[in-house]
Amino acid sequence: MASVEPSKTASASAVLDDMALVQAARQGDMAAFEELVARHRDKIYARAYSMMRSEQDALDLSQEAWVRAWQRLDQFQGESSFATWMTRIVINVCLDALRRQQHRRAESLEELEEEAGGVERFMPVVTVNPTAGLEREELRTRIDAALAKLSWAHRTALILHSFEGMDYKQIGQAMGCSLGTVMSRLFYARRKLAALLADLKEERTES
Amino acid sequence: MNARGILLKCLACVAVGGLALTSPAGLRAADLKLEAQLIWGTNESRSPNPKHKAVQAEIAKRLKDLPFKWSHYFEVNRQRFTVSAAETKRVQMSDECEITVRQAEDGQVELVLIGKGRRVGKVVQRLPRHELLVLGGNAPNFTAWFVVLRQAD
């Protein structure tokens, strides 16, 4: 890696597109990389937070992801957008952290129940649209609250599928699990989310 | 006497004292009588394999008390064996599954699961009478397998 000496000002970097900034950063232009960070930091932080559900973890891991991106800039060839590439990095960083956390503790019965499967076959089908009449931001908040109640494995599968647009195979590769596990986790997450949103609708109606 | 000599003497004293403290005869167990069961969990009320038996009521109850999705459990194989203090016992549970069991330190039992000739996992823990040590995992067609180890009567 070239020595770290900025040669462009921040204002000059602001008018360049992402690919140009990446190319400049590859040459050691720290200001260019800083502009990339400024442009995409909210999105990367938000993805880390959605997976980790902890502000501090999201801050630490998103920064780790940026450092990793700096070290691997040569690997970005523009086959996807920089934002997509960067999002994949932070997802992998978060998955590594979640696996380390999982191995450090024995899980509760509830979490084991989620992993082994079972309750989703008992859940009654939600027939009423629980999101009707909700403002967009309110719906986002409800969904975020419901996602927080899932285990990391189910939440991650749902995030990768519904927010990152990954297919089953890609999710399995990212999470290091079989297609069967991906399908089970996704199914559980969706059914649990539907039940949680329905509960929230009932609370809202009663109040 | 130089510092090195003093240090080595201290080390020797600690080693002798440590051995005296940590090798109680009581930790050396007698022969341990165990029972291992290979169990299949499924939602089907009948097993397609006529050799499968109904799981013992006590075991079935404990498995059904867990929030697993499987409603029926079948005994694929049951083995009783004895493990002496210095021995590692190898027990074949099925064509693809075998376990090794030995008495480990501090009164614990070491259970190693071998699937298709490959080591899958090892668990080391105490196994008091009437307690169960259960290893489980997914089997094809969304069923499950369990290896249940306990002390035999």
Add this chain to the structure above:
Amino acid sequence: MKFESQLQLQAYLDGEMPEAQRREVEAWLAWDPEARALLNELRQTDAALAVGDCDLKLPESREFYWSKIQREIRRLETADSVPDRSGVWHWLTLWRRWLVPVGGLAILTVALIWGAWFSGRPNSLEVVLTSGNGTTYRDQARGMTLVWLSFPAENRFPEDELDALLFY
């Protein structure tokens, strides 16, 4: 409805199904109201998720957030290029003559304390998994320890078996 059938509906919704099997599922949906209801629930959940993530803003200023990243990048690049003359390894190199006896004494001391601690505990659990992932659960009331392993059947669903899994 069998769990496998429920997953078929999900795969149908997600477009993870060959065309021939899609038509079979559509024929099934035509006569089974339970299947239609479940599919509808899955669709509604997807529609709710389509609004996207919450718009979170980074709770730190641009400069502060960047400063930590920049510091870490510089630290790593400096560590790559300059031998560490101030770290632990350098100190150990100087004092290696004492390392073996002092280290041995430390290990023995820790082992004695560890053994004394464990001998008083009712049960210790060491789970070492040589492959795959495992989840441990201890139920004191039922006198049961369960170790759930994601092996081997998880890995029995490679892609070429997916058809058989879904469409038997």
